[in-house]
Amino acid sequence: MSHAIDIPVAAPHTTTSNSVGRVMTIVMMALAPATLFGFWLYGWPAVWLWAITIASALLAEGFCLRLLKRPVVPVLFDGSAVLSAWLLALSLPPWAPWWIGVFGGVVAMLLGKHAFGGLGQNLFNPAMVARVALLISFPVQMTSWVSPLPLFSAGAPGPIDGLLITLQGIPASLDAVSSASLLGFAKTELSRGVDLVHAMGEAPAQSWFGSRAGSLGETAAWLIAAGGIVMMGMRVISWHIPVSMLVGVAVPAAILNAVDPAHYLDAATHVLSGGVMLGAFFIATDYVTSPNTFRGQLIFGAGCGVLTYVIRTWAGYPEGVAFAVLLMNSLTPIIDSYVKPRVYGRNRKGSALPAKK
């Protein structure tokens, strides 16, 4: 890299070996185990959906960059579009049709990222923007869950059949069992007047290793948590948001479950179902849309958790992570303007400390 001889060069003359690409790579590697588990659990249609979502996001971003007359290749390959699309794909129903993936990828890049000015400028998490747009526009397709049909098991479609399922829908010949997700089931039963103590007996098989119906990333809660801990160890994220979000979900759940177990699910179910694990470790921790300071991040994470619980329990949707994250994203600038680090030599209000020997 050369400098024109007339441009003055500022210090520092050395820099870290860290880079945006490195950070994205670590996050993707942390997501890989859960993703591969999801692929195994749901088979080829899930693989194709994931691939289609990422490809359409890349195409949409390339289109935006061309429109803005910015260099395409360096931005496309910095990993941020792939990561957003990957997270979106993990929150979709695994056997959703192809156009859900395409629409989602395009909305995530156009409305979620480039309408704001590109990387670093967006107010809302692009993956969650896309997911909510899809959920509201296509509620049926976005809530049609299937029971797991693991790869290589009898009846599981092969790669070409899997592609056809994604492109054309589930054929009548396939014995796929549509199933409600656990949260959806619980909400439906409650609305029917059946309390949870009775309902959970007939609930979809609850397994901590995830062989019940759910989104691609929902089922591998422990693998996601493990990936999150690896990221914390490599200092890509800190513990503040994940812990505060999980606590924000678990504490109200535990309290209300202790008070009235018939109408409120317990903390473990809440934490392990839906997108809470994925949200806590990978989605709420997004750099661009979360606060700058540790204290701010604790407030943000707690808000995400509590809102998730509130939406799940009392609002119209069985799953609340996406809405909660978007709502807290909108509060991030306010959190940032009130929660600032203390400057050396000044008190918290910003005025100089008194001089005393």
Add this chain to the structure above:
Amino acid sequence: MGLFEKIFKPQWGVHPDDHKRPAADAALRFLPAPAQVHMPLHQHVGGAARPVVAVGQKVLKGQILAEARGNISAPIHSPVSGVVRAIGEVTAPHASGLDFPAITVDSDFADKWIELDAVADPFSLAPEEIARRTAAAGVVGLGGATFPSAVKFSLGKRLAVGTLIVNGGECEPYLSSDDRIMRDFADQVVDGVRIVMHAIGAAEALVGIEDNKPEAIAAMRKAAAPFPDVKIRPVPARYPMGSDKQLIETLTGKEVPANARAAEVGVLVHNVSTCAAVHKAIRLGQPLVERIVTINGGAVANPGNIYAPLGTLVDEILAFCGLREAPARLVLGGPMMGTHLKHGKVPLVKGASGILAFNAVEAEIPEAGPCIRCGSCTKACPMGLLPLEMAARIRSGHLEDAVEFNLTDCISCGCCAYVCPSHIPLVQYFVHAKGELEAEERTKLRSEAAKRLTEARSGRLEREAKEKAEAAARRKAEREAAKAKAKAPAAKNTEEASA
């Protein structure tokens, strides 16, 4: 510093690769006398010195070339004996590459000192006398700040500073000149520390040395052993531990309030090399004409510390150490805060603690990308600022908003730009903004002055017009009076004639 500090290392700052050894371990080498030196007139904070020699004048080593001008200034002395060749300009060690005034002296290689005014017992001198002699010797802060030391002594005495903090931190990577001076000349450093304590009236001295310099710590401990009020305190190695605000907090737990001086919390900070220079100035009567400078970097064949006369061109010192290849980047100072040099025809100045010749790998800084708001800069900032917010506002031209984020508290240490994964030149944003704000302030002062001058001129013109009118009226009145007088005797005459 106790166990607590040892376990809980400071969260601020960064820990770049050291790169100090093997240069730090190489024996000190003495640069052979240069044929010509260029002594800049402005090697310190404050007013530039004013020349007191003429071209063609013979000078001895240590003879004064330029006197201090103003309250905050320092004199310049000749590092060689010889003849003054020119009083002209030389490229300044500054990123702009602009020139500044310097006195060129041709050496006669005799290295003859002026008559030195050595003092056998500095502790019998009054503190004011020590300050006067230190000022006359041109001693300034050799850690890089180049603040005239004698002014600091007077400040410390006036504010009754109780603790002298001696900065042996040398937190910048690649540099080891303070390390060398502590290892080889610990006695001189400790003696200087004690003289400074006497000059400011401090009861104790805390010598902070980063723990990546175990040999220096051992040597200083040995030299300070007979003096219980000089305490050696190892501190965790972390950049910028050598920054005075951070060192004061680590050693004493006190925080210097914003916009206040360290003396207001009862401490004064001096670099170890400055203390050694004070020892030389007072005990031996030698003014500041030489210093130890670290030559390091991938392009240097034999890196190490060189004892060199001030005013020697950087090129000559690099040639002495040998260059493996043409440097991809030349830096005066350390990599975090040093000045980029466009070429090596720059003289060694008092504040130059290192000369770094980087090869292509070391000089490589990737292209800057967009800010991803990761917050690494906030975690690294030792002053608790929000570099990402300040830079965003400066980028969009809202400099006043950046000031509201405490831009003026920024010490330009470079931690934020170092850790940024997008390699954004954050420090350049901040120094640009500070420069623009100062320029606006200057323009405002200029306009106010112009208004005052304009009003003064109109006032002058009015006054002159008024005086002119008054003078004209006076003259007219005189003429009338004279005419009347001329008429009166004539009338009298006619009266007398007719009477």
Add this chain to the structure above:
Amino acid sequence: MLMAVGSLTVMGLALGGLLGAASRYLAVEENPIEAELQAMLPGSQCGQCGYVGCAQAAAALARGEAAVTLCPPGGKSVAEALALKLGVTVDLSAVEDKGPQLARVTEEICIGCCRCLKACPTDAIVGAAKQIHNVIQDACTGCGACVDRCPTEAMNLVPMPVTLQHWIWPKPAVA
């Protein structure tokens, strides 16, 4: 339905009436903008804008008679500031930003006629009859009044020299 129409009409009339009364009796006094505009101008009364002095130029600006680009010594920065204050949009591409300038005497050509001396609004030129004149840089505002007066063209405007003390880091180029 009549009830709804009627009640909304009454509410509309009542609230509209309240707003009208407030705009008359609670109106905010207009600040004298002239003084603020004058403070923004350089103040050297050079006359390049066509008005006698900066005060007259400010009055014309306040009345809306003058364009915000009227001040050549002020350059882009003054034009921008005036536009901001007056709330007008202005196309600044035509404004020549020569940067700050200073007058300088070419000493070999100066004949010591004192014509420039008398024209300088800040008395920045020192000299006397038949003595070479010189410009005090700290007092010169670069207005150019002296340049036209010089019969031998010894007086010129040159860009303000950049010194080490006043050099500013440029803003980093955005990727």
